[in-house]
Amino acid sequence: MTEPDMPTPPWERARRRPARVRVPLTRERIVDAAFVVLDQEGLDGLSMRRVASELGVAVSALYAHVDNKGELLELMYHRLFDGFELPEPDPELWQEQLKDFARESRARLQRHRDMARISMGQVPFTPELLRHVERLLALLRTAGVPDRVAAIAGDMLSTYIDGFVAEEGVWQERYQGEDTKSWSEIREDMKEYFGALPPDRFPNMLAVANLMVDETNDYRFDLGLDIILRGLASYVKEPPDAS
Amino acid sequence: MTEPDMPTPPWERARRRPARVRVPLTRERIVDAAFVVLDQEGLDGLSMRRVASELGVAVSALYAHVDNKGELLELMYHRLFDGFELPEPDPELWQEQLKDFARESRARLQRHRDMARISMGQVPFTPELLRHVERLLALLRTAGVPDRVAAIAGDMLSTYIDGFVAEEGVWQERYQGEDTKSWSEIREDMKEYFGALPPDRFPNMLAVANLMVDETNDYRFDLGLDIILRGLASYVKEPPDAS
DNA sequence: GAACGAGTAAGAACGCTGTTCAGTAAAGCA
DNA sequence: TGCTTTACTGAACAGCGTTCTTACTCGTTC
Numbered sequence: 001m002t003e004p005d006m007p008t009p010p011w012e013r014a015r016r017r018p019a020r021v022r023v024p025l026t027r028e029r030i031v032d033a034a035f036v037v038l039d040q041e042g043l044d045g046l047s048m049r050r051v052a053s054e055l056g057v058a059v060s061a062l063y064a065h066v067d068n069k070g071e072l073l074e075l076m077y078h079r080l081f082d083g084f085e086l087p088e089p090d091p092e093l094w095q096e097q098l099k100d101f102a103r104e105s106r107a108r109l110q111r112h113r114d115m116a117r118i119s120m121g122q123v124p125f126t127p128e129l130l131r132h133v134e135r136l137l138a139l140l141r142t143a144g145v146p147d148r149v150a151a152i153a154g155d156m157l158s159t160y161i162d163g164f165v166a167e168e169g170v171w172q173e174r175y176q177g178e179d180t181k182s183w184s185e186i187r188e189d190m191k192e193y194f195g196a197l198p199p200d201r202f203p204n205m206l207a208v209a210n211l212m213v214d215e216t217n218d219y220r221f222d223l224g225l226d227i228i229l230r231g232l233a234s235y236v237k238e239p240p241d242a243s
Numbered sequence: 244m245t246e247p248d249m250p251t252p253p254w255e256r257a258r259r260r261p262a263r264v265r266v267p268l269t270r271e272r273i274v275d276a277a278f279v280v281l282d283q284e285g286l287d288g289l290s291m292r293r294v295a296s297e298l299g300v301a302v303s304a305l306y307a308h309v310d311n312k313g314e315l316l317e318l319m320y321h322r323l324f325d326g327f328e329l330p331e332p333d334p335e336l337w338q339e340q341l342k343d344f345a346r347e348s349r350a351r352l353q354r355h356r357d358m359a360r361i362s363m364g365q366v367p368f369t370p371e372l373l374r375h376v377e378r379l380l381a382l383l384r385t386a387g388v389p390d391r392v393a394a395i396a397g398d399m400l401s402t403y404i405d406g407f408v409a410e411e412g413v414w415q416e417r418y419q420g421e422d423t424k425s426w427s428e429i430r431e432d433m434k435e436y437f438g439a440l441p442p443d444r445f446p447n448m449l450a451v452a453n454l455m456v457d458e459t460n461d462y463r464f465d466l467g468l469d470i471i472l473r474g475l476a477s478y479v480k481e482p483p484d485a486s
Numbered sequence: 487g488a489a490c491g492a493g494t495a496a497g498a499a500c501g502c503t504g505t506t507c508a509g510t511a512a513a514g515c516a
Numbered sequence: 517t518g519c520t521t522t523a524c525t526g527a528a529c530a531g532c533g534t535t536c537t538t539a540c541t542c543g544t545t546c
Contacts, residue, residue, distance in 0.1 A: 025494075047532060058496045060535080065494095069533065120363070120406075123413065130445065137447035148458070151451040152467050159406035160399065163363075167398070170366065202373065204380035208394040215391070224395050231474030268523075291504065301525050303506080312504065 025057060027065050031075045035112055038076070042173070043114035048072075077122045078129070080108050080115070086135035094143030095229050101136065102161055102225050109165040116165035124158075144236040153232055160228060164221055187213050268300060270308050274318045278355055281319070285416070286357035291315075320365040321372070323351050323358070329378035337386030338472050344379065345404055345468050352408040359408035367401075387479040396475055403471060407464055430456050 023029070033054040038046050048069055052059040066072050084104065087097055109116045124133055133154060140150040175186045194209035215223075266272070276297040281289050291312055295302040309315050327347065330340055352359045367376055376397060383393040418429045437452035458466075 048534085049532075059533085060497075061495045063534070123410075130440070130448065134445050134448050137451060141447050141450065147451045148454045148466065149470065150447075151454040151458075152463050153470065155406075155410070156403065156467050156470065159402060163398075163402035163406060167366075197373070202377050204384050204393075205373065205377050207384065208380060208390045211391045211394040215394075220395050223391065224399050227392065227396065227399065227471065227474035227478075229474070230477040231470035231472070234473040234477065235470075290502080292502085302504085303526080304524050306505070307523065 025055065025061060025065060027075060029055065030062060030065055030072065031079060034072055034076055035079075038115070039113050043117050046114075073118055074122060074126070076115075077118055078126070080119065081124075081129060081132055084108065084132065086132070086139060089139045089142040091142050091144065094139060095233065097139055098157070098229060098232075099222070099225060101139070102157060103221075105158075105161045106165055106221060109161070110168075114169055116162050116169060119158075120162045120166060140232070143232075145232055146235050149232065149235045153228075156228060160224060164224065168217055268298065268304060268308060270318060272298065273305055273308055273315065274322060277315055277319055278322075281358070282356050286360050289357075316361055317365060317369070319358075320361055321369075323362065324367075324372060324375055327351065327375065329375070329382060332382045332385040334385055334387065337382060338476065340382055341400070341472060341475075342465070342468060344382070345400060346464075348401075348404045349408055349464060352404070353411075357412060359405050359412060362401075363405045363409060383475070386475075388475055389478050392475065392478045396471075399471060403467060407467065411460055 030051065034046065034051050037050045037054055041050060048062055049059050051072070052062055062072075066075070086101060090097065109119060124130070136154045136157075137150055140153055141147065145153060171186060175189075190213045191209065194205060194213070197205055197209075199206055273294065277289065277294050280293045280297055284293065291305055292302050294315070295305055305315075309318070329344060333340065352362060367373070379397045379400075380393055383396055384390065388396060414429060418432075433456045434452065437448060437456070440448055440452075442449055
């Protein structure tokens with residue numbers, strides 16, 4: 001194609017690399033494409049074939065860079081923690097620090113459709129992610145949370161966050177099939193459903209139905225978080241007191 | 244076909260019912276078969292075809308009784324609550340009652356492989372299951388938990404229970420691929436893995452590693468439960484005091 | 487400069503999946 | 517006894533994750 005003897009002219013030289021349209025496939029590019037597919041089709045529509053087509057590439061090409069779909073999901077899960085640094089533990093501020101951690105986690109999960117569902121299926125015990133777990137444990141332990149409590153508190157927080165965001169996603173998904181209803185419309189539907197319950201058999205449901213529906217998700221998330229934090233705090237002994 | 248007046252002769256009586264080898268397919272029988280498959284193959288191996296073959300029936304026959312696989316999973320989820328009655332709320336005993344509820348839930352989830360994973364994907368807002376939610380809410384509200392807290396506490400408890408049992412299942416599954424290792428062997432492996440971490444970079448992990456591994460799952464489950472219960476209790480005002 | 491070897495991508499294939507649909511056999515009713 | 521309704525079958529469709537053989541391109545070495 002090119003004359004081997006001739007020097008490449010400057011305009012070519014500038015063009016050379018971009019000329020080969022075929023940008024080499026990398027894990028990074030595959031994960032990028034996977035996120036595009038995830039946002040468009042959701043987790044159930046995230047297939048290797050769809051990711052490949054997003055890259056303009058054959059399916060089998062992916063398997064040179066990724067062992068299987070499970071590993072691809074794991075790589076996506078790792079993205080969740082990119083640049084996610086937990087602060088230096090401050091015993092005075094541990095509750096606020098934990099709240100910030102939880103809110104940041106939720107925000108990151110919300111950045112991609114069904115991301116919470118992916119997260120729920122993963123265990124952060126890979127070498128890269130252990131650092132993160134370590135920092136979370138540091139936060140809890142320097143706060144004075146007993147070791148045996150701290151050992152499961154991290155799990156509990158993550159489970160709560162994943163579960164909450166996943167549930168948010170379910171409601172959103174369930175109602176955007178046809179009309180892409182807004183949250184306020186969903187709320188109206190829910191209120192109608194709960195309001196129609198026979199009052200004699202469901203007095204407690206009716207009593208809290210409005211609260212379940214009216215409050216913003218942000219508020220409900222923080223409230224659930226507070227329940228856990230108060231529970232944790234109940235195990236923290238005052239520093240100067242008895243051991 | 245049968246003479247309504249005449250008594251059925253004994254030879255007929257013996258042959259009649261068993262003669263039609265084909266026991267009619269029902270939702271119940273399909274769900275039964277689905278549980279057999281679930282226990283043998285796990286959730287990932289639970290396919291409509293496999294369920295059909297368990298019944299000695301064509302796949303398409305299932306679809307006369309069940310809309311789709313999702314509905315089958317929903318029916319299996321409903322089984323979880325068969326005969327699961329919550330006690331009459333007693334304000335004095337609410338913490339114990341809640342613990343009993345949680346332990347019973349966990350035990351039921353553990354009765355079938357991957358049942359927790361199925362449960363996580365379901366919302367108990369179907370007419371049959373609302374009764375259960377109502378009872379749970381009754382427990383919380385008569386205990387003095389404020390409405391806005393009770394409104395999310397039920398969700399939180401369920402999420403915790405599902406998440407815990409699902410995680411138990413993951414460890415079990417991960418290690419029974421080859422040798423069907425026992426829990427004690429799994430523990431040994433984990434201890435070795437955590438023990439090999441560089442102590443300067445993972446001091447907190449190392450400090451709690453033994454606790455994460457040594458304690459029984461029952462203990463860890465109850466401890467997590469206590470965290471939530473203490474959190475909830477912190478919202479309960481004393482009865483005689485200020486409103 | 488030519489030959490080679492490693493690594494990348496393509497294409498077809500395998501065995502599975504959930505679901506649908508036209509056809510058939512059996513059961514219930516007149 | 518014949519007819520209608522129901523219950524089931526078998527084949528098919530489109531899609532899935534994964535593997536394997538083949539083609540090709542690149543950087544390196546002789």
